[in-house]
Amino acid sequence: MSVLWLVLALSCLVLQQVQSNKYEGYKIYELPKAKARSAVLDQALAVLSMNDTHYEVFSSGSQPARIMVHPEEQLNFVQLLDGHSLNYRVLNSNVGRTLRRQFATDRKLRNKFPYRGNGRLGTERFYSHGEINQYIEDLAQEQPRRVFVKTVGRSYERRLMKTVTITNGDGRRNKNVILVDGGFHAREWISPATVVYLIDELVNNLSENADLLLDYDWVILPVVNPDGYEYTQLSEDTRMWRKTRKPSSADCIGTDPNRNFDFHWNEGGASDNPCADTYAGSNAFSEPEAQVVSDLIHSHAARGKMYLTLHSFGPYILYPWGWTSDLPDTVADLHEVAQAGFDAILADTGTFYEIGSSTNKLYVAAGASDDYAFNAGFPISFTMELPPGGTGFDPPASAIDRMVKETFVGIAAMARKVVQKYPLA
Structure with a gap:
């Protein structure tokens, strides 16, 4: 055959x-x-x-x-x-049966562990976009010298997209920047959950992470695709939705926001079919959510040293390029930082991550944010694909604590290598 x-x-x-x-x-x-x-x-x-x-x-x-x-x-x-x-x-x-059971559990956990507006989100359950926004606002009220929230745009359905900037509170300006985002793809709930844990560690565990904030500020956008993320939380029937929620044709909704960036846009790894999960959009930056991330990248590129976007599932630590199998001239620097994360996670939990370029380790993905950030001037730019859970994209709530703590070990190790390699000028 x-x-x-x-x-x-x-x-x-x-x-x-x-x-x-x-x-x-x-x-x-x-x-x-x-x-x-x-x-x-x-x-x-x-x-x-x-x-x-x-x-x-x-x-x-x-x-x-x-x-x-x-x-x-x-x-x-x-x-x-x-x-x-x-x-x-x-x-x-039977995926449907699995999702039904998970949703029943999630409903019970929402009732058992409501967000109480105290600047603390635990790892007992997944939280909504609104709860995450309220959480970072509460942190800023509690820590006004260290935490700053900014509305950086709106999604297609007019949800507020907010960043949180985390500092050590010394008031020094013009520090280097690490830019992190999560929740590009709607169904990847573990991504915003990991971002929330990262925020909590940087804010509430300063003593152990002081070196990460001495000469660096962290700018974090917890949920890039809030419309899609909220849509997946409606029921088990919508749980596997991936894209945005802006209509893409008369019959289909949504664009893959991580194929929508204006760098080698639609040159591979994306679809021209508006109904497809990897639809690249009618044009580059057709999605307001991708435009918000682009603006963030450019506004911090002069001082930005690492861009990190969290996805699932892998496990992979991927660096440019995603549009070609060719490697950047600075691949040794990229690999060195990724290796620091790999080593730390392997030593801590035994999880084995694959390291390499997006195209060579996974698949062609032109028009993605990591390529865009790298081309814009971030010397280190990664997509971190977290390990699978459940059917792959839907780890149960019982796995959150383990997964986010493991991922933080890797993020912290990579950030420390970045701090070492790119000291404040």
Whole structure:
């Protein structure tokens, strides 16, 4: 059977867009890591990653591939795998059932652990965009000399997008900057949760993190895509939404905000189909959320030393480029900082992260924020893909504490290496 036949079979089994967001009976299959997969399968995965009708490729790259398959296509999919002697396992036999259970748990946790407006968010549950905004406002009231909140824009649905700037309170101006954001993709709830934990550590644990704030200020945007993030919290039927919520055509909604930046925009790894999860947008910066991040990048580029955007899932620490397999001239600096994070996490918890360029370790992703920030002048620019949980994008609330603490270990180690490499002039 030819490679072409397999690719066409996987991509053309279904020609019409699935209208329902319900995941009852969907299964998630896990296939081997890249070294154990055939070239035929990897070509098929590349096609499937652009197809969100009856298939959704949750991950591929060098990590094990996870593919969610509609009930109507599971027999066809398994027959194709068996026909090529490709090993696999069913990671989740009913995604809809899993999401229902998680939502029931989340509702109970919201009642049990309400945000009380005291500048403290725990790791017991996931919080809404409104709660996160209120949290950073409360921190600024509690620590007026160290914490500063600024409204930097509005989403398509007019939600306020706010940054929090964290200092050590010494009043010195023109320090270097580390810029962090989370919540680009709506369903990646662990990203804003990790950002919240990072904020708490920098603000409320100054004694242990004083070196990170001596000559550096941290500017943090907790949720880049608040409309999509809030949409995923409506019900289990919307939980896997990825994009923004601005209409992209008469029939489809949303753009992938991390394919919408005006640097090699739509030159690979994105779709021209407005219904696709990786839709690049009608033009670069068609999404107000991407424009807000662009403005932040440019406003801090002169003093910015590291840009870090948190995603899931991996685990990966990825650096430019995402639009080409070529590597930057300063790849040694990028790798050195990433290695610091890798070493710290491995020593602390044993989790093994993959390090490398986005294209070479994962897939082509032109028009992404990390490439844009690097090109704008940040010498260190990373996408950190956190480990999977649940079906991949939906770790249960019980995993939050472990995951965010592990990630902070890596972030702190990378930041310390940045402080060492780029001292205040």
